[in-house]
Amino acid sequence: MSKPLSDHDKRKQISVRGIAGVENVAELKVAFNRHFHFTLVKDRNVANKRDYYFALANTVRDHLVGRWIRTQQYYYEKDPKRVYYISLEFYMGRTLQNTMVNLALENACDEAIYQLGLDMEELEDMEEDAGLGNGGLGCLAACFLDSMASLGLAAYGYGIRYEFGIFNQKIVNGWQVEEADDWLRYGNPWEKARPESMRPVKFYGRTEHTPDGVKWVDTQMGEKNKVLLWQLDATNEPSMNMDSVINVGGYIQAVLDRNLCENISRVLYPNDNFFENKELRLKQEYFVVAATLQDIVRRFKASMFWLQRDCPHRLRRVAIQLNDTHPAMAIPELMRVLLDEEKLGWDKAWDVCVRTCAYTNHTVLPEALERWPIDLFHHLLPRHLEIIFEINRRFMEVREFPGDNDRLLNMAHLCIVGSHAVNGVARIHSEILIATLFKDFYELDPHKFQNKTNGITPRRWLVMCNPGLAEVIAEKIGEEFIRDLDQLKRLLKFVNDDAFIRDIAKVKQENKLKFAVHLEEHYKVKINPQSMFDFQVKRIHEYKRQLLNCLHMITYYNRIKKEPNKHWTPRTIMVGGKAAPGYHTAKMIIRLITAIGEVVNHDPVVGDRLKVIFLENYRVTLAEKAIPSADLSEQISTAGTEASGTGNMKFMLNGALTIGTMDGANVEMYYNRIPELKQAMDQIAGGFFSPKQPDLFKELVDLLMHHDRFKVFADYEAYIKCQDKVNQLYKNPKEWTKMVIHNIAGCGKFSSDRTIAQYAREIWGIEPSLEKIPAPDEKLK
The missing domain is CATH 3.40.50.2000 (Glycogen Phosphorylase B;)
Incomplete structure (x- = not known):
């Protein structure tokens, strides 16, 4: 007679390993049907194309979630150094096709959808762009997340789940007119809300200095929930017809008027380097870092290194990368947490802060660097202003440095002083920074400054969007270029190969014909x-x-x-x-x-x-x-x-x-x-x-x-x-x-894999790994 299982052993049956993977066409069709009927609660008599898209998205998402869970388990077991990438913009675009390509499910999904009598392109067009960025900054963040995953880094991206992304642009009588980007109106199958992770984020109030330390009191707070992005939980909101065209000059105000009290995660500000509602913008910037740092501290305290209490070693287990000046508040917020909540002394807290944080600059235009009025800071974040003043005082004590008399807080300067590494994003850009914009800081601490030339992910920007070209390249040099873009240099051997020249030209012409059809359909030209x-x-x-x-x-x-x-x-x-x-x-x-x-x-x-x-x-x-x-x-x-x-x-x-x-x-x-x-x-x-x-x-x-x-x-x-x-x-x-x-052939340098590998080795102190994490149905080693 077998020994009865304990409750602990019984619970081991609740495992991602017990769920069969969806690998072939037949299994994909079964999973699609299950989600269509049981998740969406629809049948084909009432379904539309968006319902079929959601069924497919949930089917692919199952495959992704299994791997995500296994990755988190692996991180818990191995407890690697974590990288936290904080950005106010993540311009992700669509997710379905990119996920199918990365999971090698595209061909099987195409066939399954075809066998079900549906059109894959029509379903893909049902997905809304996740336009949580103005352009380059958000696109770069999206590419970096892709490369962090591809290089086996324990990395997390943190931002804001804006209810309204970058506006939809309409051209009316030749003029730009803005419409709200209500990208979540039908829901988003790629996210999972975590209401149990709600945490307080405080604003306003005053500080009290007591024998037990500094207290930030009489504050107001909001709540938020964590998906991959933070969102403020707003309630009792007035209604507004977001489908109507918003008046050109009042785009931001029209969106904000939906809820005058809790708009922090409502709308992405267009990048015009001027914010009419400066207080709300500063709230957004503090909101994302405050919520993020609470999550970082929570995860850190749950790690094995925290339990070992080996403080000097533990402090090197976290890297925070600030994507431009928008998350600069992470520096005084981390200091506040270490000083007021963890009761560290200033010197120890400052050492932790500088070792942990690194800053990427994205502009050489002085007017584009954020500066905040001191009065606004004092009103909104009084404790943080005290900390910034103390950072400034101590820095000025040890460095002779020209002062700033315009009563503005320069966030780029805060990032430089509070980080162990500062980088530009192209060789010339980095040279301009140290020769002009940050010349004084460079002369004081030249070893802090680096260059990390930007890159793009070849998975999305070649394999997915241009499969014809990817196939022609693969026929000549194999598929290794997908993970190592430097392999493209091998194409130089075929530069005089007439057949290869014809193949490249043929793919280009086919792409042009497709886009010409698109232009005629959508622009009537x-x-x-x-x-x-x-x-x-x-x-x-x-x-x-x-x-x-x-x-x-x-x-x-x-x-x-x-x-x-x-x-x-x-x-x-x-x-x-x-x-x-x-x-x-x-x-x-x-x-x-x-x-x-x-x-x-x-x-x-x-x-x-x-x-x-x-x-x-x-x-x-x-x-x-x-x-x-x-x-x-x-x-x-x-x-x-x-x-x-x-x-x-x-x-x-x-x-x-x-x-x-x-x-x-x-x-x-x-x-x-x-x-x-x-x-x-x-x-x-x-x-x-x-x-x-x-x-x-x-x-x-x-x-x-x-x-x-x-x-x-x-x-x-x-x-x-x-x-x-x-x-x-x-x-x-x-x-x-x-x-x-x-x-x-010369594109190899511009892979975001190369960029992130350099960040990892030279800034974060991590060696990238191509070790494959066991699949969900395999046992962790």
């Missing part, structure tokens, strides 16, 4: 798929110099009009990006682009030799369609102003050539010396592109003529000459494709 696809897609800003691109559009248009019988290289110029709602000049730039398109696209003399299209509501999902089709990537920001875009890397990896930036000189000299520039400016100023409103673009003309801070005129001539060379090269398809192959 028929374009020449044999034309050069010329893209400039990024946030609309003066320093990004969409205006320089506009001048080229007009110049090329004028040349075709002047010599219509000449053999011109056909071009389709596409510009995409969003202007911050309060950034008037950026909105005028969009209006100019659409006005140029209205003239050019309807001119019968020009025909299909030139088209100008503004890509409405450019986002991750649209980028995944556009980038594989690109021939030319416009990276023409003013030299020295762009930290390190990642869009250029995505285009490069997908077989586009790049036109880049050169420095410039005197504005008036260029305007009077170059007839084509003068003609283009006179057309804009004279109402050629706005005949019903001749003075519509007067502000832009004045800006370029008298305040050309970003050297548009200065670079015009060199830019046009370079575009002429591009036109000539495009007429020779074989040579063009050879350059494409060289470009792809």
Whole structure:
């Protein structure tokens, strides 16, 4: 007779190992049916495409969750050093297809959905973009999370689960109009709420200094729940029709009015470096770090190293990376926790703080570095202001350093002083930081400063979005490049291989045909798929110099009009990006682009030799369609102003050539010396592109003529000459494709896997591992 099992042994049956994996088409169909009927409680008589999407998403999610649970178990057993990546932006895009690719389920899911009589593309289009970022910063964070997982790091991303992400952009009569991005209106199958993890986050109040230490009293607090992102739990909220178009100037206020008392996790601020509601923005920044640090401390105290009480060793088990200045409050908040709650002395607490925190800078523009009024800080976070003053006092005692008399807290300076490592995101960017913006800090502590050139994940930005190109590459060099992008250098052996050149060109043309169909369906513009696809897609800003691109559009248009019988290289110029709602000049730039398109696209003399299209509501999902089709990537920001875009890397990896930036000189000299520039400016100023409103673009003309801070005129001539060379090269398809192959082969450095490996080794003190964690149905070793 067998011995009765104890309750403890019985509970061992509650294990992810006891759940069969979903690996083949038949099992996927069964799981799909189960979720469709039992999770969604639907049948096919009442179901719509979104229901089928949710059933598929839950089916794939099961596979993902099993691995996630096993990973957490593995971390608990091995207790590795943890990395906590704090960012106010995570621009994730869609999750379904990316997850299927990463789990090697895409082919099986495709077949299962086909056998069920459904269309995979239609289901994928039901998913909302998770637009929790303005652009580059959030896209980079998403790529980094992918690489952290691929490199076997025990890493966690922390941010805010904004109820409304970056706004949806509509173009109405040529103008940008903002609509709320209610991305959660149908729910999100990729998240799991953890209401049991709710914790208090305090604001306002005052501090009391007592014999037992400092107390922060008379505070107000909110509650939040943790998914992968923090959210404030708001109740009793007034209603608002978020489907209506929001007034351009009042976009943020219209969203915030839904709940005047608890808006912290309501809306992502557009990146215009100016916040009308500064208190709410500061609340957001403190909210995410306060909630995150409570979770970090909870996890740390549950670890084996905490139980060993070996304090010096334990303090090296956590790394916190601050993604730009937005999470800078992590430094005084960590000090508050260590001083007031854990009762450490200042020196010990400061040593822990500096060892733990590291800071990544993403801008060289001084106006983009956050500064907060002291009065606002004192009102909202009085204890933290005391700590910051003490950090400043002690720093000034040991360093002779010029003071700051504008009564503003410089968050970048706080990050530098409170971190053991500071890095820029491209070699030139890092050099500019230490030579200008942070020169004084660098001279005081040069070893603190590093460079970590940004990168992108090849899983999403090649394998998923451009499977045809990935397959052609894999046929030549195998699939190792997916995990080691440096392997692409091996393509150089085939640069003169005619068959390989034809295969690369064929994939590009197929992608162009697909995108041409998309443009015709969504923009009602028929374009020449044999034309050069010329893209400039990024946030609309003066320093990004969409205006320089506009001048080229007009110049090329004028040349075709002047010599219509000449053999011109056909071009389709596409510009995409969003202007911050309060950034008037950026909105005028969009209006100019659409006005140029209205003239050019309807001119019968020009025909299909030139088209100008503004890509409405450019986002991750649209980028995944556009980038594989690109021939030319416009990276023409003013030299020295762009930290390190990642869009250029995505285009490069997908077989586009790049036109880049050169420095410039005197504005008036260029305007009077170059007839084509003068003609283009006179057309804009004279109402050629706005005949019903001749003075519509007067502000832009004045800006370029008298305040050309970003050297548009200065670079015009060199830019046009370079575009002429591009036109000539495009007429020779074989040579063009050879350059494409060289470009792809040189992409190895720009993998986010390489970037994160450098962060891990040189900042976080962790060795990346390719050790495979046992599958959910396997026993942990």
